[in-house]
Amino acid sequence: MASSKPVYVLGVGLSHNGAACLLKDGRIAVAIEKERLTKVKNDGGNDALAIAYCLNAAGIGWDDVALVVQNANFGSFAYGNRWYRGERTIPEGVPVTTISHHLAHACSAFFLSPFDDAAVLTVDGCGNAFEDCMDLDGAILPERPEGELAALYFEKDSYYAASGSAVRTVFKDFSPLGRFQTDYPMHPDTTRHSIGGVYAGASRYALGSLSDLGKLMGLAPYGQPGAFRHRIFDIRDGRVFVDYGWMAEFRDRMRSAADFKARFQYFADIARMVQGEVERALVELARARHALHPSPNLCFAGGVALNAVANTRILNETPFEHMFVPPAADDSGLAIGCAYHGWRTILAGEAVRDEGSPFLGRSYDTDTAQIDRALEAVGDGVTIDRPADLMAAMADTLAQGKTLAWHRGGAEFGPRALGHRSILADPRRADLRDYINAQVKFREDFRPFAPAVLAEDAATYFDLDRDSPYMLFVVPVREEWRSRIGAVVHVDGTARVQTVRREADATFHALLTAFKAHSGIGMLLNTSLNRRGQPIVETPVEAATLFRDTGLHALVVGPYLVRKPQ
Structure with a gap:
């Protein structure tokens, strides 16, 4: 071309x-x-x-x-x-x-991946109806709804063989549409036999919302092993079905924030059961699909692929040797x-290797009008500096136990903040975990935070032998470090790690290196620059407003470091 x-x-x-x-x-x-x-x-x-x-x-x-x-x-x-x-x-x-x-999900994963050839698995709550799918040719189709039924069966998982410019369908499984009015307490809103649908239904039951399905994954480790032992999924001939009989005893969903706190253990036990069953179903599904098209490389997409705990198990417990999950595995x-x-x-365009950057929004770094408006919006009584060595000044601020909002470059694409729209803090300060949840994010106190770590140091702190640049794998924290980085260790001794390589993000790598010079540890707590119920900020003014209206101690926007009084 x-x-x-x-x-x-x-x-x-x-x-x-x-x-x-x-x-x-x-x-x-x-x-x-x-x-x-x-x-x-x-x-x-x-x-x-x-x-x-x-x-x-x-x-x-x-x-x-x-x-x-x-x-x-x-x-x-x-x-x-x-x-x-x-x-x-x-x-x-x-x-x-x-x-x-x-x-579309499969293409988003394969064409962003580092692989020339791969298998691609898509799993979510609901895809297109059978009658609307244009990728059925040559595929194994265990369900072939005809006539009126073709509009009532929807994609629930699909498997592809990808090579070069071709993404060929190997297997597609469909499920009938869920009955919206049926009084199942954790009934999926869309398809009856969807892994993602069950996860969404359980999130609504235990947490009252579908706004952030990652909450259920964060709640699960607080559950008691074996408190509930139901087999949610029946897996037959490599296909996943929901067994609705187990729902009969769950008739008392979360009614309010106070109710959630009063019955925290009950909801945590449900979350643990559902999370464990989702992991089991995904591992068995991945094994079954691998047999249809064996490949050492797996690309995984769809909203279910954001389940970082399950991702680790798929990689560790199936024949796939390498796994890529795109930063925006969900519908974005x-x-x-x-x-x-x-x-x-x-268009048969030439293959252009993606550089792997998730920072796809427009940059405001040279937009002086935007930055000036942000500095006007930060409020009264703040100190605004333009340090000669911004990384050193940020590292010093963080080492003092301050929470710092960082706005730079183009925004991350996907649900994880990876250093361009981030709130950062010292991971050694366990008290900052509760402070950020309560005074900055205004969210539930059980929610964990992720560590961003120098890739070359990651194995020192974590049981990790691969890159994890997008926070999409959860791994154990090494025993000797758990008490030393308490702000980023979850209750079960794990962490959802972001590894940072110099060639991928030289600026964030430089900050982690500067913080290591201050503290001896090349790691920071990293969470998204937003508050509960709001999207991650886009503009400098939005970042400044969030800084002004929350308990954040410092803000970096453009070349400026803004600090509130001691």
Whole structure:
């Protein structure tokens, strides 16, 4: 596709966690999740704002876009592209292609991965209906609903063989639509036999919300082993089914925050049971799929792939030797998968190795007007400095036990903050864990925090023999370090680790190195720059407002270090 003019492909996902991604000659130029713009957690549907953000950030117009590739769970745009939960901006004449939900997930994982050949597993709560799937050819299909039923069976897990530009479907499993009115206390809202659906149902039962399914994973280690011993999933011939009989004794869901606290152990015991069963089902599923297309390399996507505890077990307990989970494994990643499918499969564009950076938003570092407005928004009584050695000044502030908000570069794409929209703290200060939960994040006190660590030092502190750049693997903390880094060790002695390599993020690596010079440890507590119920911040002004309105002690925006009084 040799051309003097750049070729732009736009991918959009219009599910919950909506997003847009723009490729320029096969590389991601910019990508954004809709929630970062609307400030509505997990916002989806209409894509006009996200599309406008990407086009504006790239400095192009619709005349420059060669192709749009899209996905939405229901309907697959049977009524055209002019309206989808609001007026859309795609003009007539721009080519538009629609692909299946699970295929979009699979493309987001494989084309971002370091592998030339891999197996790809997609597992989530609900994908497209059977009648809307366009990736059925050649696949093993244990369910073949016909007639009216084709609209009532939805993707629940899919398995692909990927090589070069080809992502070939090997196996697709479908489930009938769940009955929304049935009084099952943990009934999935979508499909009846979905691993992701059960996890969502249990989250709603125990925590009262679907806004952050990672809460259930954080709650599970507080549960008592064996308190509940139900077999949630029946696995037959490599297929996963939900056995609803076990739900009969669970009729007393969480009613309020006070109720949750009063019955904390009950809900923690449920979380432990569900988490353990999800891990068991995923391990057995991965083993069964490996037999259909053996590969040493596994790419894993779909919302269930954000379960970092299960990811570690899949890698340790199945024949797969290497595993890649993209930073946006959930539905926000659909936009990336759509864009890559357009470039690699539809336009037959040349393979361009992705550099692995999750920092895909526009940068505000040189936007002096934005930074000036942020400094005006920080409030009265603060100290604003421009240190000659910013890394040393930040490390010194952190070593004093201060919590520090860091806003720089383009925002992370996906649910994990990885050093561009982060709150940082000294991991040796166990008291800071409770302080950040209560005074900064305003969230439940059982929620753990992740360590960001120099990749070359990771094995010193953790039982870890691989990179974990996106916080998508949970591993044991070495016994001798558990009491020394209490702010980032979960109750079961594990941690969800982020490894930082110099070649991947030289600035964050430099900060960790500077903190190591102060403290002797190349690690920091790292959590997302937001508060409960809100998306991660996008702009410097949003970061400054969060700093002003919470118990954060310090803020770095652009070259400036802002500190509140002692």
